[in-house]
Amino acid sequence: xxxxxxxxxxxxxxxxxxxxxxxxxxxxxxSSEMLSKNTTHLxxxxxxxxxxxxxxxxxxxxxxxxxxxxxxxxxxxxxMAEFVEGCAVDQIRYAPDSYAxxxxxxxxxxxxxxxxxxxxxxxxxxxxxxxxxxxxxxxIHADLCHLALSAKCFRPALDVLDVDIADISKENxxxxxxxxxxxxxxxGLIYTAVKQFERALFCFEIYFSVPSLSLSHxxxxxxxxxxxxxxxxxxxxxxxxxxxxxVARTTMGRRIRPFCVPYVELATAFAQRSPEPLLAxxxxxxxxxxxxxxTGLVKQVVASHNKMNIQRLTxxxxxxxxxxxxxxxxxxxxxxxxxxxxxxxxxxxIFAAIDQRDGMVRFQDSPEQYAAPEMVARLERxxxxxxxxxxxxxxxxxxxxxxxxxxxxxxxxQHEDDSGQACSSSQNNKVANNIM
Amino acid sequence: xxxxxxxxEDVMQDKCTELIMLADLESTxxxxxxxxxxxxxxxxxxxxxxxxxxxxxLENDLCSAKFLWKRAPASAKETDGPLxxxxxxxxxxxxxxxxxxxxVLRGEWPDYLQKAVSELEGVIRERVLTxxxxxxxxxxxxxxxxxxxxxxxxxxxxxxERGWSVDGAVVGPKPAPPVxxxxxxxxxxxxxxxQYVSFLEN
Numbered sequence: 001x002x003x004x005x006x007x008x009x010x011x012x013x014x015x016x017x018x019x020x021x022x023x024x025x026x027x028x029x030x031s032s033e034m035l036s037k038n039t040t041h042l043x044x045x046x047x048x049x050x051x052x053x054x055x056x057x058x059x060x061x062x063x064x065x066x067x068x069x070x071x072x073x074x075x076x077x078x079x080m081a082e083f084v085e086g087c088a089v090d091q092i093r094y095a096p097d098s099y100a101x102x103x104x105x106x107x108x109x110x111x112x113x114x115x116x117x118x119x120x121x122x123x124x125x126x127x128x129x130x131x132x133x134x135x136x137x138x139x140i141h142a143d144l145c146h147l148a149l150s151a152k153c154f155r156p157a158l159d160v161l162d163v164d165i166a167d168i169s170k171e172n173x174x175x176x177x178x179x180x181x182x183x184x185x186x187x188g189l190i191y192t193a194v195k196q197f198e199r200a201l202f203c204f205e206i207y208f209s210v211p212s213l214s215l216s217h218x219x220x221x222x223x224x225x226x227x228x229x230x231x232x233x234x235x236x237x238x239x240x241x242x243x244x245x246x247v248a249r250t251t252m253g254r255r256i257r258p259f260c261v262p263y264v265e266l267a268t269a270f271a272q273r274s275p276e277p278l279l280a281x282x283x284x285x286x287x288x289x290x291x292x293x294x295t296g297l298v299k300q301v302v303a304s305h306n307k308m309n310i311q312r313l314t315x316x317x318x319x320x321x322x323x324x325x326x327x328x329x330x331x332x333x334x335x336x337x338x339x340x341x342x343x344x345x346x347x348x349x350i351f352a353a354i355d356q357r358d359g360m361v362r363f364q365d366s367p368e369q370y371a372a373p374e375m376v377a378r379l380e381r382x383x384x385x386x387x388x389x390x391x392x393x394x395x396x397x398x399x400x401x402x403x404x405x406x407x408x409x410x411x412x413x414q415h416e417d418d419s420g421q422a423c424s425s426s427q428n429n430k431v432a433n434n435i436m
Numbered sequence: 437x438x439x440x441x442x443x444x445e446d447v448m449q450d451k452c453t454e455l456i457m458l459a460d461l462e463s464t465x466x467x468x469x470x471x472x473x474x475x476x477x478x479x480x481x482x483x484x485x486x487x488x489x490x491x492x493x494l495e496n497d498l499c500s501a502k503f504l505w506k507r508a509p510a511s512a513k514e515t516d517g518p519l520x521x522x523x524x525x526x527x528x529x530x531x532x533x534x535x536x537x538x539x540v541l542r543g544e545w546p547d548y549l550q551k552a553v554s555e556l557e558g559v560i561r562e563r564v565l566t567x568x569x570x571x572x573x574x575x576x577x578x579x580x581x582x583x584x585x586x587x588x589x590x591x592x593x594x595x596x597e598r599g600w601s602v603d604g605a606v607v608g609p610k611p612a613p614p615v616x617x618x619x620x621x622x623x624x625x626x627x628x629x630x631q632y633v634s635f636l637e638n
Binding site: 115117155356 | 469472473474477478499500503506507532567570571572573574575576579628631632635
């Protein structure tokens, strides 16, 4: 082992045994250049340190190895997996930025080799270790979702996505808005793939609430998908009084719309009864949709348009023949209409009964009485969620009220108000005196 | 060494054939998913993929089945192998082509999938017949036979078993009677309700 590395190893061992971890962190930051120059001897240095006691030192060495790109991929993977499994949590909490950077480099390497599926368990464990609470977002979350999309294996990512985020880990200042945006974009893509469209819509709506001075590509792509999802779900766009300020929403909409002309045209054509304008828009902008990799979603939009037409019929008719359904919903034949209606009954989108004897469909009201135990259980679950959310909001409110900056500002404005009122009242008196 | 290896494989196969039962489907699926993710170099033995595909089909989770097919390595996707045929069952279910589904299910299957496939056929039939009882007030015998995957002479018996009226060539399905639920604990419900009211009042 070369001399600088030997002294590095000794310093790591001394500082770790003293428990002086913040000093150790600074020392590691300063030694990163030295480590990058001595990549050939890193293996020896790694073997002389122990994982449980010298996690920070091993983290720095692994980071240097990954940055240099040297070494057998299989060995690097194994070392990464061992590190994540065995590292000491209290040590790595001093260096969350290096830890996150290590995960980013690991992800990049796996994607280059198209072995994304290997990294899913490792990153899941890595996130669980560094998170201060299960609701905290780290920059590793975006990496996990990226790997899940590349590997087409969504379960590990879904476990992480289903937990609502309440806090962001600053990672010593290295957490960027890009990580947040990518996490929600990839999360939205994953939910769309497993057809959980409401959650996907929620992920893409984040873009309306993130303040920004300029547009980013991620936002434009998210807006396009957002339009497609609102059409598939056949819901209204969120009303302006929803959680984000109206100004932010309309400004964002105005700025992004010029980049998404085909999608806006699609939305306008969707509102019409006949499927012809919709299909015309789809054919006209086929190339753009293919370039954006949205052809699957566009096909689902067309299917959703058919469903919308059938749903419109339930509002006007109680009984209708299958051939009438086909002609009014502009479907090719009565058999196709029957299949469509059957599909919608299965999904629970309409309530109807088909009578093959006369070829009629009878539309019914929702039989839901809201009295069954399942409904009660669902109510209980949702109420519990809301109560937990309210408790958290109260907590956040208290934290802000105790923040010194807020107290300063609040008292300052109060003084200004008081003095302002005093001034204006004295002015009023002067005016009154003059008149009199 | 060789005999002990073979013995372990036999034991594993037996264990896995037992595991695929409807009673414990969720934990079987989780085990298989864990096995897939911890496989060396990201490639698990092909039985894992076939069993996982069978689990997804039993749970009617066609999206997961589709992505499993997309991500399975080429080694598991041999022509006319069990994974490919299970996925074609999934495809037919997606397009609601029930007669084709049953005909694929009736082919030859390896030992470790026999039980799963026979359960799958029963589960699919049950699901389709529930849908028919919800969606149809009258349906022709031929259509019902296609949905249930039984021959024309057996379909009338199947309908009568469920208490449906058979009138010539047409069957009148009835929705299943609603399930009667047990009584709930009064005190617990009262405590929960008090919690809600106090929350709403504040």
